[in-house]
Amino acid sequence: MELDEIRHAISDTDQQLLALLAKRRQLALAVADAKLAQNKPIRDQKREQELLVSLIGQGKPLGLDAQYVTRLYHVIIEDSVLQQQAKIQGQLNGTDSPAVRVAFLGGQGSYSYWATQKYFTRRAERIIEQGCDSFNEIVQAVETGHADYALLPIENTSSGSINEVYDILQHTRLSIVGELTHPIAHCLLGLPGTDLTKIRQVCAHPQVIAQCSQYLQGLSQVKIEYCDSSSDAFNRIKQQQDPTVVAIGGEEGGQLYGLEVLTRDLANQKDNVSRFIVVARKPVTVAKAIPAKTTFIMYTGQQPGALVDALLVLKQHGISMGKLESRPINGNPWEEMFYVDVFANLNDYAMTRALEELNKITKFIKVLGCYPSEDIEPTQVTAG
Numbered sequence: 001m002e003l004d005e006i007r008h009a010i011s012d013t014d015q016q017l018l019a020l021l022a023k024r025r026q027l028a029l030a031v032a033d034a035k036l037a038q039n040k041p042i043r044d045q046k047r048e049q050e051l052l053v054s055l056i057g058q059g060k061p062l063g064l065d066a067q068y069v070t071r072l073y074h075v076i077i078e079d080s081v082l083q084q085q086a087k088i089q090g091q092l093n094g095t096d097s098p099a100v101r102v103a104f105l106g107g108q109g110s111y112s113y114w115a116t117q118k119y120f121t122r123r124a125e126r127i128i129e130q131g132c133d134s135f136n137e138i139v140q141a142v143e144t145g146h147a148d149y150a151l152l153p154i155e156n157t158s159s160g161s162i163n164e165v166y167d168i169l170q171h172t173r174l175s176i177v178g179e180l181t182h183p184i185a186h187c188l189l190g191l192p193g194t195d196l197t198k199i200r201q202v203c204a205h206p207q208v209i210a211q212c213s214q215y216l217q218g219l220s221q222v223k224i225e226y227c228d229s230s231s232d233a234f235n236r237i238k239q240q241q242d243p244t245v246v247a248i249g250g251e252e253g254g255q256l257y258g259l260e261v262l263t264r265d266l267a268n269q270k271d272n273v274s275r276f277i278v279v280a281r282k283p284v285t286v287a288k289a290i291p292a293k294t295t296f297i298m299y300t301g302q303q304p305g306a307l308v309d310a311l312l313v314l315k316q317h318g319i320s321m322g323k324l325e326s327r328p329i330n331g332n333p334w335e336e337m338f339y340v341d342v343f344a345n346l347n348d349y350a351m352t353r354a355l356e357e358l359n360k361i362t363k364f365i366k367v368l369g370c371y372p373s374e375d376i377e378p379t380q381v382t383a384g
């Protein structure tokens with residue numbers, strides 16, 4: 001066969017693969033309905049385990065090794081579970097809608113832009129993008145009804161918690177209705193033909209600069225220019241047409257602005273991942289069939305053991321904590337607001353009781369939201 005002919009056959013095969021993946025997704029959505037009717041949880045790791053064992057066995061005589069099959073199916077199953085969760089949540093809360101208006105940081109190509117696409121593509125046919133220049137502007141867009149949802153980065157594996165977002169959550173009336181994690185692969189991007197040895201300025205968002213601090217320390221002669229977002233940085237390079245100025249951002253984003261990758265993997269941590277939250281004016285209820293997370297803030301006062309007492313309440317009710325963060329309270333120097341993420345549904349009996357007790361022993365407590373956990377840990381195939 002000629003090269004063109006072989007490639008044609010590959011393209012044909014890929015088309016069939018895509019059609020089959022789409023068909024599998026539809027079947028998984030039908031499974032979600034069946035599970036709801038039978039009161040069963042969406043995730044079934046026993047079934048996943050059996051499926052993986054059987055697929056690995058089927059792959060072997062076809063020359064497809066176990067690792068390859070497992071990697072592929074982890075992605076497929078994660079998608080399948082997230083699709084089912086999104087469907088059930090939409091039905092339960094009446095949030096299924098053909099179009100959603102979403103406020104996020106930056107414009108096309110920013111990290112928040114890609115996270116918005118990833119999260120809402122499962123939930124709406126059309127996303128009406130509302131790119132903003134600051135976290136405050138994003139939240140205001142939803143508070144004033146100009147957008148339905150806001151997407152905000154809350155923590156990153158390299159730079160830690162995003163304090164500005166935590167502080168906004170203390171004062172907003174909005175509720176957390178969802179979360180997602182998104183890998184953030186920072187690249188140095190420039191105009192085509194940029195000579196890395198001649199760069200004088202790097203444009204990036206302050207969070208990005210924090211996440212790449214170790215790499216940037218090595219560029220001592222280069223000026224750092226703070227930007228509102230990665231897409232703002234890309235735009236500046238495109239507008240200025242100066243080959244000595246470069247941006248940091250994602251490869252796919254840079255491509256939208258005609259930029260090329262000069263260096264990859266700039267983040268301090270190899271696994272650089274951001275967690276985003278999705279907020280809306282109305283809280284949501286999380287279906288019993290889906291693992292839920294609840295986030296609340298509390299002020300315990302400064303008496304000895306106050307925080308320990310509060311955490312003991314969670315322990316007594318068998319509630320696991322995912323994260324504990326503290327931030328200063330505006331206007332009360334040296335007093336701290338605690339932010340707590342727990343793996344529990346707000347409607348669980350244990351959670352209701354725990355909140356009642358916390359209400360009694362804390363000076364202030366507010367639930368920021370209860371939302372589906374999107375952490376789909378891959379099922380491992382046990383030997384034997």
Ligand SMILES: C=C(O[C@@H]1C=C(C(=O)O)C=C[C@H]1O)C(=O)O
Nearest residue numbers: 028031042043044047048077080
């Ligand atoms: C589709 C299902 O739901 C989930 C997804 C699975 C899959 O994509 O194969 C398997 C088990 C469940 O965790 C199912 O239960 O069959």
